[in-house]
Amino acid sequence: MNLQLRSQFTIHNSQLKLSGSKSETNRLLLLQALYPNIVLGNSSDSDDSEVMTKALQSNDEVKDIHHAGTAMRFLTAFYAIQEGKETILTGSSRMKERPIKILVEALRQLDADIEYVEKDGFPPLRIIGKKITKNKVTLKADVSSQYVSALLLIAPKLENGLELTLEGEITSVPYIKMTLALLNEIGVKTSFEGNTITVFHVKTVEPKVITVESDWSSASYWYSLVALSEIGTEITLSSYKQNSLQGDSALVEIYKDFGVETVFEQHQIHLRKVGHCQLSIVNYQLNGSPDIAQTIAVTCFGLGIGCHLTGLHTLKIKETDRLEALKNELTKLGAHVSVTNDSLTLKPSTEIKENIAIKTYQDHRMAMAFAPLALKVSILIEDAEVVSKSYTNFWEDLKNIGFTVDAV
Structure with missing residues (x-):
């Protein structure tokens, strides 16, 4: 048209x-999937948020997130900790050209089981969810902050939390701070000192209504x-x-x-x-x-x-x-x-x-x-x-x- x-x-x-903000909504949708007693108001009606919702609610093994880059990054981390569940994450032809190797390598540092289905370093991905006990990871900081946020969002569900060290100049600090603020809002303790971010393990959170x-x-x-x-x-x-x-x-x-x-x-x-x-x-x-x-x-x-x-x-x-x-x-x-x-x-x-x-x-x-x-x-x-x-x-x-x- x-x-x-x-x-x-x-x-x-x-x-x-x-x-509602697409950035806030997609972070909260993932947190809601991890902690189901979170209730959202004024959620984004964007395609990206609809794709995120559909993927999280679907039982299909193959998840097609089309052009939604945020969903690709966040869901890669999410499915890496879904124990025993195999997931194929794919998307549009443009999505298959968008690099994700830095995030995959970071998750592999934690012992995540992720393979490239087609081209090395790019979607689609085959992810076999597992219990993750390692809690230290290093990531280049001068790339998309969504890689950082993807790790932080799953961190409270990791048995030993997460200590994330960022190397170099940090990109899009406000988006990282947004993720940490939303974690704090649902009751997760975090710290961000220098180039190190720590997120503590939380098994369950209190019921919470959040307006986006x-x-x-x-x-x-x-x-x-x-x-x-x-x-x-x-x-x-x-x-x-x-x-x-x-x-x-x-x-x-x-x-x-x-x-x-x-x-x-x-x-x-x-x-x-x-x-x-x-x-x-x-x-x-x-x-x-x-x-x-x-x-x-x-x-x-x-x-x-x-x-x-x-x-x-x-x-x-x-x-x-x-x-x-x-x-x-x-x-x-x-x-x-x-x-x-x-x-x-x-x-x-x-x-x-x-x-x-x-x-x-x-x-x-x-x-x-x-x-x-x-x-x-x-x-x-x-x-x-x-x-x-x-x-x-x-x-x-x-x-x-x-x-x-x-x-x-």
């Missing part, structure tokens, strides 16, 4: 309720819309916390540079355009929140300013190579972009070409990051249904605030 987007209006105080905060990554597209709108534009989003566990809540500070004010009030955030960007180029280190890089790059292009974004090495192994994808699509619109293995640089420019078709590369964030440009020019989003991976109602929400969204 391809969608043509147009908008010729000023947004005035629109209100939207966004689905709405997704800050999804909020980023509305921040971009407000930034690209006229002064006075307002959008209210719920449900959000000022002391969020999510790294992408860095949006609050970053978008001040683009004239967007955030006010927290009763689990809502009020976004308001209060001024213009006074900078010709902005610089952000996004090691802790790489998922908002696409949104920021498109916002800067739409405002005619440049940006230099660093800390983006994990974007090379997402649903697509997001750095190359951004370069390709921004260039089609008239931008001047260069990328390295961990950075993106956009030069200031004032031209935005109209009626350009944006390729999404089976990546939900490509579709949503480019949508706000419809405030400036008419654009076409190819394969627009990919948004369901994290934000099922995105196009409906755009229509509800007044965008013209036509299938073509």
Whole structure:
């Protein structure tokens, strides 16, 4: 499905309720499978969370998690400790290109029984669950934090807990802290000192109801819309916390540079355009929140300013190579972009070409990051249904605030 987007209006105080955080939901779904008396509220309705739920509830030996990278990492660890159960974890053709060797090697350090079904270092995997008594593991820290979180989530169920040593510079620390905070919330004792994380064994936890905060990554597209709108534009989003566990809540500070004010009030955030960007180029280190890089790059292009974004090495192994994808699509619109293995640089420019078709590369964030440009020019989003991976109602929400969204 391809969608043509147009908008010729000023947004005035629109209100939207966004689905629960995919990152929090998927961690809690796994913890719920380990400790069934946990009850979740405001869970994500994303494809990734549905895939995670289906895999955990299914008795099938083969689990197909499609494009869901989080599910692949978390479930690899989960099935490694399901004693006596054999599981084949597979996914889409792109998933079979996404490396998982670092996590598999870490689990093997603990004596997990995992084999590669096809290509060494990549899914699909054959996992035979067993009781794990070893409790010390070392992992490279400069790769996806999901490898770290996968180990931490199963750690309280290991007979002797887990002592995890991270080697090198730690990537996406906020996501690791999110995992530890959720473990603490259900009653698991943890410590994170220097490069060592310790999680203690807990056989059972007290019954607990946990309400998932709405997704800050999804909020980023509305921040971009407000930034690209006229002064006075307002959008209210719920449900959000000022002391969020999510790294992408860095949006609050970053978008001040683009004239967007955030006010927290009763689990809502009020976004308001209060001024213009006074900078010709902005610089952000996004090691802790790489998922908002696409949104920021498109916002800067739409405002005619440049940006230099660093800390983006994990974007090379997402649903697509997001750095190359951004370069390709921004260039089609008239931008001047260069990328390295961990950075993106956009030069200031004032031209935005109209009626350009944006390729999404089976990546939900490509579709949503480019949508706000419809405030400036008419654009076409190819394969627009990919948004369901994290934000099922995105196009409906755009229509509800007044965008013209036509299938073509």
